[in-house]
Amino acid sequence: MPFLKERNKVSRSRQLENLTRKNGLRHAIFNTVGDKYIGEWRNDFKTGKGALLTRYRQLYEGDFDEGYRHGFGVLAYELENKIFVLEYRGNWKRGRMHGFGLRRFRDGGVYIGDWxxxxxxxxxxxWYPNGDFYAGDWVKDKRQGLGMLVRPDVNRYEGSWYNDMKHGKGRFIHLTTGQMQQGVWIRDVCVYCTFIDIRYRQSAIRPTKYPIQKFRRNVSDITQPHHDDNFLLRWLRARSWDAEAAEKMLRQSMKWRQQWEVDGALKTWQPSETLLTYYPYGSTGVDKEDSPVVIVPFGGLDIVGMLHAVGRQDFIKMTIQVLEKYMQEAAERGVQKVSVIFDLEAFNLRQYAWRPAGEVIISLIQMYEANYPEILKTCYIINAPRVFAIAFNVIKRFLNEYTLGKMLIFKNDSKKWKKAILETIDPSNLPQHYGGNLTDPDGNPRCITRVNQGGKVPKHLYKRSFEQNPDSVTAKQYTTAVIKKGEKLLLDYIVADEGCFLKWEFRTESHDIRFGVTLKDADGNSTAVVPHKRVAAHQIDESGVVACQSPATYTVTFDNSYSLLRSKKLHYEILVTPPVEKMNILPQEDESIDEGVTSTAATTSVHNSV
Structure with missing residues (x-):
């Protein structure tokens, strides 16, 4: 019966198809994209030994498996003169370099190791094209783990790496100068480091010169018995080992100390109750190298209230006393530096737009740089809001490279900044709020009994009148204008001197406004300083500041051209400050603390939108 006939297990068409499959050794196979293969096959796949020349003029000779480079093989690329140059020689897995191999990069670099x-x-x-050499651990094409980097000048780093940067414990051996830098690195910056001399320093190419003895003799008339070599080295390092510049800097600092009676009356000076209550600072211990850790909740500083309640001079004296306190504590522990946690939680940029407040902060920075060089080990700036970038762009011009190199800035991400802090400070010396174990007896994680949090100074403590309160909108402070629908308000400010700043503060009623600042230089070229965009000034006051170049004209634009239905009521204050070159931190007899900033006259025009 037909239905009882035994069927073939493999159809005739399948049998013919199998006969056409490529199996075994083939002389040459070309495909439609331009590749050429000579070698072994199995079931239509390149499998076994073979050579493949691709349309990109890359030649591979070695093992294949199911069409992939798999096993051991050599890859080369063709130059314009038809010569093939080695690119990779080693093990492969499913078409990728995997295992041990050597690769020559086209920029001249060479790598031998694991893939x-x-x-x-x-x-x-x-081996890098610039002459550097690295031997160590890698993770996903990044130097990570333990490794050694040797520079072309034979100086080298040995230690921990993370994400292609020096990170963790390590040492940098400066063979050219005969010194070794040892400590802890964070993102390529040495934050906890000590320098020691190598035994053969005098045989180095450029041995570091220590003019200590000569420097000590030159300043012997102003130094005191407790000023040891470590103290003198701070001034030499601050002036790049220029003994004359270091002597000048030290002498100026000693005059400053006499002027402020730092080594005399200031030691017994008693701050007012307002300063003791509202000046934000404190300490809960030391770091892993026994250096004091100073915590500054800077966001809690009410600088406007401080200047009205205690005055600028007492505020500066309090700052000097705090610096001297922790320098004395460091000296008693046998160290020269301090670590700082600078907390910007609740930071308000608006109060620093008031000229006396901004000037006193810049004055304190200048005072620190001139009289306390090389004392900062690390400064963790944490919880930095977006507006802090505006302030930092202003103050960083008054900081030297050493201080800037010690700063680590973190946004409001506690996981990141706590991890960084705990690398150098033990939890037993930190409040729980900053990643440690310490709390107050009542369980407060900020340890407010040891770290003063600052706060708003009550107005009944003000000792000086302040006619114009920066927290209120008055007719004396703000100019009011109505920008009609489809129109713009343009304000032109001419800047003739270097060191000026353009400041602004404004708000609108009920609706937003488009805001921007442009600059026109002496050649007539225009540049956007603040990109024009819509801001919700009806919800929160907008304020900002930019450093000005000169000569130039700055145009502040309030644009309502996009609105076809509504006019906008605007309250604004815009001013150009006088040049900020050198600020005297001593209060002037004829200067009142409530002296405001006089706005530079602006040429105002209203334009219809095109």
Whole structure:
């Protein structure tokens, strides 16, 4: 019966198809995209030994498996003169470099070591085109783990790496100068470091010169018995080992100390109750190298209230006393530096737009740089809001490179800044709020009994009148204008001197406004300083400041051209400050604390939108 006939297990068409499959050794196979392959096949896949020349003029010779480079093989690329140059020689897995291999990069670099999924991963050696050499651990094409980097001048770093940066414990050996820098690195910056001399320093190419004895003789008329070599080295380092510049700096600092009676009356000076209550600072211990840790909840500083309640002179004296206190504590512990946690939680930029407040902060920075060089080990600036970038762009011009190099700025991400802080400070010496274990007896995680949090100074403590309160909108402070629908308000400010700043503060009623600042230089070229965009000034006051170049004209634009239905009522204050070159931190007899900033006259015009 037909239905009882035994069927073939493989159809005739399938049998013919199998006969056409590529199996075994083939002389040459070309495909439609321009590749050429000579080698072994299995079931239509390149499998076994073979050579593949791609349309990109890359030649691979070695092992294949199911069409992939798999096993051991050599990859080369063709130059314009038809010569093939080695690119990779080593192990492969499913088409990617995997295992041990050597690769020559087209920029001249060479790597020998472990690979994983096409990336350097494991232990390997890397010769860079610029002459650097690295031997150590890799993770996904990044130097990570333990490794050694040797520079072309034979100076080298040995220690921990993370994400292609020096990070963790390590040492940098300066063979050219005969010194070794040892400590802790964070993101390529040495934050806890000590310098020691190598035994063969005098045989180095450029041995570091220590003019200590000569420097000590030159300043012997102003130094005191407790000013040891470590003290003198601070001034030499601050002036790049220029003994004359260091002597000048030290003499100026000693005059400053006499002027403020730092070593005399200031030691017994008693701050007022207002300062003791509202000046934000404190300490709960030391770091892992026994240096004092100072915590500054700067966001809690009411600078406007402070200047009205105690005055500028007492505020500066309090700052000097705090600096001297922790320098004395460091000296008693046998160290020279302090670590700082600078907390910007609740930071308000608006109060620093008031000229006396901004000037006193800049004056304190200048005072610190001139009289306390090389004392900062690390400064963790945490909880930095977006507006802090505006303030930092202003103050960083008054900081030297050493101080800037010690600053680590973190946004409001406690996981990141707590991890960084705990790398150098033990939890037993930190409040729980900053990642430690300490709390007050009542369980407060900020340890407010040891770290003063600052706060708003009550107005009944004010000793000086302040006719114009920066927290209120008055006719004396703000100019009011109505910008009609479809129109713009343009304010032109001419800046003739270097060191000026353009400041603004404004608000609108009920609706937003488009705001921007442009600059026109002496050649007539226009540049956007603040990009024009819509801001919700009806919800929160807008304020800002930019450093000005000169000569130039700055145009502040309030744009309502996009609105076809509504006019906008605007209250604004815009001013150009006088040049900020050198500020005297001594109060002037004829200067009142409530002296405001006089606005530079602006040429105002209203334009219809095109």
């Amino acid at each position: 994983k999924n096409g990336k350097r991963h494991g232990y390997g050696l890397m």
